Amino acid sequence: MGDGVSVGTRLHPIPLHVDRGISLARGEGCYLWDDQGRRYLDLMTNYGVNLLGHAHPHVNAAIDRQASLLTNAHQSFDTPARQEFLDTLAGFLPSSLSRMSFANSGAEAVEAAMKYTRVATGRTGIIATHRAYHGRTFGALSATSDAKYREPFMPMLEGTRHVPFDNLPAMAEAIDDSTAAVIIEPQFVLPKTCSWETWREEPLVVLAHRAIEERDPHRILATEPFIRYDRKQWGGRLAENYLQQAGIHPHDRYELDSLDAIAVLVDRKLGVSLVPDWAPPWHLDWRAPAIVWL
Numbered sequence: 001m002g003d004g005v006s007v008g009t010r011l012h013p014i015p016l017h018v019d020r021g022i023s024l025a026r027g028e029g030c031y032l033w034d035d036q037g038r039r040y041l042d043l044m045t046n047y048g049v050n051l052l053g054h055a056h057p058h059v060n061a062a063i064d065r066q067a068s069l070l071t072n073a074h075q076s077f078d079t080p081a082r083q084e085f086l087d088t089l090a091g092f093l094p095s096s097l098s099r100m101s102f103a104n105s106g107a108e109a110v111e112a113a114m115k116y117t118r119v120a121t122g123r124t125g126i127i128a129t130h131r132a133y134h135g136r137t138f139g140a141l142s143a144t145s146d147a148k149y150r151e152p153f154m155p156m157l158e159g160t161r162h163v164p165f166d167n168l169p170a171m172a173e174a175i176d177d178s179t180a181a182v183i184i185e186p187q188f189v190l191p192k193t194c195s196w197e198t199w200r201e202e203p204l205v206v207l208a209h210r211a212i213e214e215r216d217p218h219r220i221l222a223t224e225p226f227i228r229y230d231r232k233q234w235g236g237r238l239a240e241n242y243l244q245q246a247g248i249h250p251h252d253r254y255e256l257d258s259l260d261a262i263a264v265l266v267d268r269k270l271g272v273s274l275v276p277d278w279a280p281p282w283h284l285d286w287r288a289p290a291i292v293w294l
């Protein structure tokens with residue numbers, strides 16, 4: 001162009017996030033493909049936004065249906081689709097919640113919440129907790145704790161303070177007559193989508209014939225002929241690890257991969273064994289040998 005400005009320069013987003021050098025072209029269910037045809041398992045789902053998977057036919061059909069009817073309408077008009085959404089949402093919420101505010105992003109929702117609390121209480125103070133992330137717009141950023149997000153844009157919104165997470169005395173001390181709201185991002189030791197629950201315990205047990213008078217499991221293992229549970233089996237490796245950690249050097253006689261066979265040999269007084277007390281159908285209760293619990 002005559003004034004020296006060229007058109008057609010390739011635009012790049014401002015680098016707010018790390019550039020992974022991957023261009024994602026499509027998704028299906030829990031998988032993503034890049035523009036080179038490489039497949040990835042999507043363990044991130046864009047922070048749960050794609051929780052229903054990518055390109056699910058039901059979701060696609062619903063988007064298609066609505067897009068071919070009405071793509072957008074100002075909120076001063078009612079639309080059947082919006083009303084259907086609100087009615088469905090209301091079905092999950094306590095009946096005391098009767099108003100809702102639409103937002104396009106987390107930051108926008110936080111921003112709106114901060115404004116509503118100011119109006120509702122006539123106060124301006126917001127208390128947030130350390131390590132919390134609430135978004136990058138100015139109000140939400142004021143509640144966000146990490147200095148790397150805040151410092152380039154100081155000063156933040158007046159009246160916003162941070163206290164340590166999970167410290168009720170600090171929170172109680174911070175709340176005063178100027179406090180409009182407390183905003184908390186729950187912090188999890190495990191990722192939010194995972195939890196750990198013990199379903200059953202399968203302790204190692206010593207199998208020994210009732211005739212053996214010794215009751216100390218370590219002494220039984222160290223002195224009696226020992227029938228190993230095959231160390232190529234997972235249970236055999238568990239037993240082996242235990243023996244090593246306890247510093248027990250048994251007198252090996254056999255090494256077998258069948259729990260039934262081990263039980264029979266113990267019953268014939270041919271040795272003792274160390275095996276996991278697996279859940280049914282391998283449970284040991286019905287077996288003849290005495291079980292000495294570790």
Ligand SMILES: Cc1ncc(COP(=O)(O)O)c(C=O)c1O
Pocket residue numbers: 047104105106107108110133134135136185
């Ligand atoms: C607890 C919480 N609040 C707010 C936000 C900001 O959401 P958005 O990135 O959609 O603005 C996030 C984003 O990770 C968040 O985890």
